[in-house]
Amino acid sequence: MKVLFKNTSYFLNEIKTIFKLNLLSNIFSIISLSFIFFMLSLVISGSSITKFMIKSIEDEAEISVYYEEGSSQQEVLNIQEEIRDIDGVKEILSVNEEEAKNKMNKILGKESRIISLFEHNPFSPYIEVKIDLESVDSIINEIEHINGVELVRDNKEILDKLISISSLVNIVGLFIVVAVSIATVVITSHIIQQGIYNNKEEIITLRLLGAPEFFITLPFILEGILMSILSGLLSIGMVRFLTGYLYSHVNGVLPFIVLPPFNKIIFGIGIFSLVSSFALGLLGSLFGLKSTKS
């Protein structure tokens, strides 16, 4: 450990020297690695976003209950009472025509001008029922059997689609994570092997002078880790740019889609990229060293 601290500046200089020996090849390796990490980051952010959306929908799980036109206030109150008594119902809220219209205006944002084209308010009053998502099927079944209920609309279909998309993203993501890990380890190990080959004479000299193996190999390991981290940082920059672009477009065109906070996503991806680039860089370096042990 004493040798390690005593020679910190030496190790840093060695990394610089080793890096310079293969400057162009190393720069291209960093660029390649950063694109690989970029793909990985995209998959991870995609997975995080879909998970967030599912969670949001689950948290906001609600169904809309439409009653027969011309129902009296008492009949509506009776329906509400019956719904309130069903297991898994958390909260109910009566929404009149005007409130229904306002809600849609809010969802459509800029596109809400389409509603103003109607001469009369096209929306019907309904009962908004917040429920426990796990009991959705039984709740819907019971509500459908209440006298005076005409239609029950739920977002289960959207949720199911999101869950299947999320599963697909996770499966594809898993493959990409494995592929990216292998590619990173292979590229890093090649960088290390190249570095060792170029410094063959120096390594022999150090061994003949009695240098311990960790003293000889540490600069190569650090080089691999630093290059990998540098690639990770570059990929964070790329992901930040692309995600920012997508967020601004999604928020403009599809304002009703609930996305996680941009900074939270970037922070998470940043931490993930740094940790994974460090780990894969270390693994690649060790692998490279192991394969050129002789």
Place this chain on the structure above:
Amino acid sequence: MIKATNVSLKYPDGTIGLKDININIDTGEVIYITGPSGSGKTSFLKLLMGMEYPTSGSLKVLGQAISKENSSNIRNLRRSIGPVFQDFKLLTGRSVLENVVIGMRFLNFSNNEMKSNAYMAINRVGLKHKTLSLVDNLSFGERQRVAIARAVARNPKLIIADEPTGNLDRVNSLNILDLLNSFSDENTTVIITTHATHLINDKIDCKRIRIKEGIMTIEEKCYESSI
């Protein structure tokens, strides 16, 4: 310091490097190993450095057995040796100072000790004015001196120089041999291989080992006039 008993070295291709060597070298001695090219001089040095292992017999250097069984301790042994290689083995792209310091970085020297030892060694080999020059820009003789400075700066118990006069002219060769001789003291043994026997200083107290076709003979005086 060095004790060889019936040591033989045979290379995997069947070439005989050394035959049945018996030798005892004490601390503080200066030993010249002479002989024609291919006689086994470098093979002997390789054995001392643990770069080869005896195929038979027993060899101990600084108390460490040189054998495959003891290979894990060879690095430790090398830390007590100051080698001057025939091809110098300097680190290109680095300064004279960095080349000298590198031999001490993994030893028990503080940063200040490393620097002061390096400056002293560089001064002693007459390269003070080139301390920060890149070794790539030095002459052959200057590189030789850097290699010597690197070897001696780490206060080794054993200095091994393989053909240090190799491609040098007479004046430079004499200077280098004198310089190497000057590093021997009661704690440091110096072993030098050379084929230039006529250059060996007759004023120093040294022994000579002649090697011919792998067979060693020891003489109590090393310079030509005594032979």
